[in-house]
Amino acid sequence: MSQRQPADSKPFDALRTAKVMGPLGIIAGRGSLPVFIADAAAAGNVPVHIIGIRGEANDEIERFPHTWIRWGEIGKIFGALEKNGCKDLVIIGGVSRPDFKNIRVDVGALKALPFLLSLRKGGDDHVLSRVVRFFEQRGYRVHGAGDVLPELLIPEGTLTQRAPSADDETDMALAFKVVRALGQLDIGQAAVVASGHVLAVEAAEGTDAMLDRCAELKRRGRSHGTASGVLVKAPKPGQEERVDMPTIGPETIIRAAEAGLSGIAVAAQHVLIAECKRTIDTANERKLFLYGTPWAEQEPGNAGETGNKLDA
Known part of the structure; x- marks a missing residue:
């Protein structure tokens, strides 16, 4: 079996192929991938805004325009996305189930209470599918990391x-x-x-x-x-x-x-x-x-x- 390497990066072409129309919002958990995607977006002259989950996302996201949030600050998420014109989203990085002491409920979370309560039932696939639909129903385009950057x-x-x-x-x-x-x-x-x-x-x-x-x-x-x-x-x-x-x-x-x-x-x-x-x-x-x-x-x-x- 021959040794193979992923293809060279062409970030702008990849982002365009994934139909990223404008500023890219990245909701970031743990790991290096949120910053990697942000670097690729910047290299392709695609504006980016990272929303970092406190206790999860790496401090390196602060190299880019960013907003820190705590679990439960749903209103703050939508506020940051709207302020920065981000209709395209990538949700990437590992997260842990939140500790109650780290949850900060804002007005946006109260408005989304039926959705939040629905997440208590079902396995991970049920929860994550509902998260995607939650954003899509509000007019956002949710992309996979592999769709945005196939080299990943x-x-x-x-x-x-x-x-x-x-x-x-x-x-x-x-x-x-x-x-x-x-x-x-x-x-x-x-x-x-x-x-x-x-x-x-x-x-x-x-x-x-x-x-x-x-x-x-x-x-x-x-x-x-x-x-x-x-x-x-x-x-x-x-x-x-x-x-x-x-x-x-x-x-x-x-x-x-x-x-x-x-x-x-x-x-x-x-x-x-x-x-x-x-x-x-x-x-x-x-x-x-x-x-x-x-x-x-x-x-x-x-x-x-x-x-x-x-x-x-």
């Missing part, structure tokens, strides 16, 4: 010096089956399989915590051994990928190496890569592979879909 999407094939072995491919096939099953139940987006054994599945704690559990198994001598096993990530069936696309970055690579895994496989074009060069360099340094496998939402054989498979 992991392409098909091997991105690293190391490629999956035959044993890795077998583990990958089982792990993707596990992830599909998890997704049907709206549980998680990732699983770890080693030598045909399911070591861990992702639940509410997230991928990093799941990998930490695998690393603990390794330290206790109860794992699969050295440099074997695969982490896979893929979206859930019907997932609202505009605001909840699976993501990997350098920290994912480091934790996978500490867990003794040989590599990471993801659903190509359906998983974001943060800090692409650093992530790939880190994988090469740790001698892990990073592979994007062709992905179809349905199981192979259903409705004529081809499913996921490895390159020959």
Whole structure:
């Protein structure tokens, strides 16, 4: 399998293709992607305004026009978007469930109380789909990070010096089956399989915590051994990928190496890569592979879909 890299960035063309008509609003959680998108927008002469969630977003957003908000300040969100002419939105970055002491309810939140109460029921997909509809019903265009910047999407094939072995491919096939099953139940987006054994599945704690559990198994001598096993990530069936696309970055690579895994496989074009060069360099340094496998939402054989498979 040949080593492949994401295409060179053409931020202005990408933003135009995504039909970003004017100033871009970015509602920012954790991680580097909000700033990466803002940098690309600035490079394409697209005005940007970042709305950072306190306790989540990185202080680096202050390099750009920005507004800080606390959980519950919905009126402040719409005020900032309206003041800066932002009808195009990207909602990006990890968030934690808010602590009640950090919630500040404003008039906008009181007006949206029926919507907020509706978020108490259902799983993550239900909540995030309703969030998207909430903005769309108010005239905003919500874009996925991968729609705005396709270079953020992991392409098909091997991105690293190391490629999956035959044993890795077998583990990958089982792990993707596990992830599909998890997704049907709206549980998680990732699983770890080693030598045909399911070591861990992702639940509410997230991928990093799941990998930490695998690393603990390794330290206790109860794992699969050295440099074997695969982490896979893929979206859930019907997932609202505009605001909840699976993501990997350098920290994912480091934790996978500490867990003794040989590599990471993801659903190509359906998983974001943060800090692409650093992530790939880190994988090469740790001698892990990073592979994007062709992905179809349905199981192979259903409705004529081809499913996921490895390159020959």
